[in-house]
Amino acid sequence: MSRILVVDDEPHLVRTLAINLRARDYEVETAGDGRSALQAVHDQLPDLVILDLGLPDIDGVDVLRRIRETSQTPVIVLSARADSIDKVEALDLGADDYVTKPFAVDELLARIRVALRRTQDESTPPLAAFETQHFVLDFTERRAVVAGEVVRLTPTEWSLLEVLARHTGHLVPQKDLLREVWGPHYGRESNYLRVYANQLRRKLEPDPSEPRYLLTEPGQGYRLMGDGSTDAVGTP
Template sequence: MTFVLAVDDDSAILRTLTINLRARGYDVETAADGRSALQIVDERMPDAVILDLGLPDIDGLTVLKRLRGFTQVPVVVLSARHESDDKVEALDEGADDYVTKPFDMEELLARVRAAVRRSSAGATSIVVEAGDVWLDVTERRATRAGEDVRLTPTEWHIIEVLARREGRLVRQADLLHEVWGPGYDRETNYLRVYLAQIRRKLEADPARPAMFLTDPGIGYRLVAPPG
């Protein structure tokens, strides 16, 4: 079942979207502000996002930028902003489509379907195998020596950022920005704590990691040594 996250501060629009999407067999979750939307995505990756730009806390463009820092989930902007500059900016930031309010429900749903189809056609799974560790980053499934390993959403987010650049250095500031947002630059203690947790769960010897490596004072990298 296709999972759609609808983000809008207008409760009437959220109700309308929920009713129409569920009537067509979609699994739907809603958020009335940007922070709630990002928390939902962190816990469960949707198949598509319908995103308003005029949110009460974080502007929709900021939400879009944060999403594009770690995922290519299809995003259809649904906004009362009609100006060409707004549309161009949203599309430049990675929106898949732009629909203005008031909108036709059938047209919106057709655009969501098209965005999901395009995403599915171009989707590539991120799978990492290293020794007895197997990580399906796309599906967020992990095993070690054949046993399931439970990782938190934040741990998965860190692993995804590193896995997308497997073997390459990811600087501390870049990792903080992608996982916690652009307001985080100096909280390197967050990275130390979470990398220690990841190593305890996945490394054979967490004190001498072979997968999740540290470049002291610079950043981290994920390598996949042979078994």
Template sequence: MTFVLAVDDDPAILRTLSINLRARGYDVETAGDGRSALQVVDERMPDAVILDLGLPDLDGVAVLKRLRSFTQVPVVVLSARHESDDKVEALDEGADDYVTKPFDMEELLARVRSAIRRAGAAEASLVVVAGDVRLDVTERRATRAGDEVRLTPTEWHIVEVLARRQGRLVRQAELLHEVWGPGYDRETNYLRVYLAQIRRKLESDPSRPTMFITDPGIGYRLVTPG
């Protein structure tokens, strides 16, 4: 299910967005300020963000800059600011689209769908290279020193989630939710077992991993040493 984060300081707009998105099959979470939005992203990466610029704490552009420092998640700005300078600044900082208030719901949802499709196309050639290991995530093909390495579908799913946020921490609950779905947020033993299997197949020294790094009690990250 596609996960959308809606960020706006107007509860009525958040309620409207939530109702309409859920009615169309989206998983939705809302945030009324910038810090809450970044906390949501830290805990679970959305597939798209609808972002107001006029937030009560961090300005929306500041939130956008923070997001772009570690993710290319699609961001559709929804703002009452009509001035071209505001639009140009938001787009220059990495917004995928800009919709002004008052807005037409169908148009906004079409823009969100389009941004998600473009992001999917951009990820179509996701390849990770670390030393003698090459992971073609799209084709689900792994090699180590030129030799084929077989990963199971579940192992590939874990690798894909980590690769999409390469170098960034993915929390245990988010990884479990992405791979196994709702209701598995506490099954951290699953992650220990599968990460051990992945390391045995891909790491030169599985007991001292250099690619699949554990942040004890918090989560995992995929890094690419030379």
């Protein structure tokens, strides 16, 4: 049974979500403010967090930032802020998904299943380590080492890299990446891919402004290249 922490200061919404989640056999914890949410993440160790950005004491963005300092628990942001800048900021800080209010409960439930499946699915054989001159990705342990230092990657970053690593050197179309990583309801959110590609380049590439490993084919998709690969035409 997966434990879900719902963080929102709207009692009616929290009650509705709790009823729907418990009806589907999820264990539910709730918090109405940022401080309570951070304490619950520490004490309850939820499998997933649903986080509103408009909290009464601490802005949800700051809550997300603090969660990511100590935990890789999947976080789905639930917010009335529809501006793309807010979405990009939340994703850049490590949110796994962003759902804008008002929303359909069935859609949120589908996104929850996808986020949990990314951390729980053991049916796919583990990948061999991906090694370059500059970094090593151990997919079995989910451990990234860059220039001898361990670097923390989010669950979504790992999922994106796993899809690309299964097709090393080959173009993976945007739609395929979105559906593999975020689920079947996705296919047009190319801004998600841009955000995560930039994050990964900052963490892994020796020169993020001139990437040599994570390449973009504009309007098409992405490639993950190994050392010595010369057959791809990619641009940052």
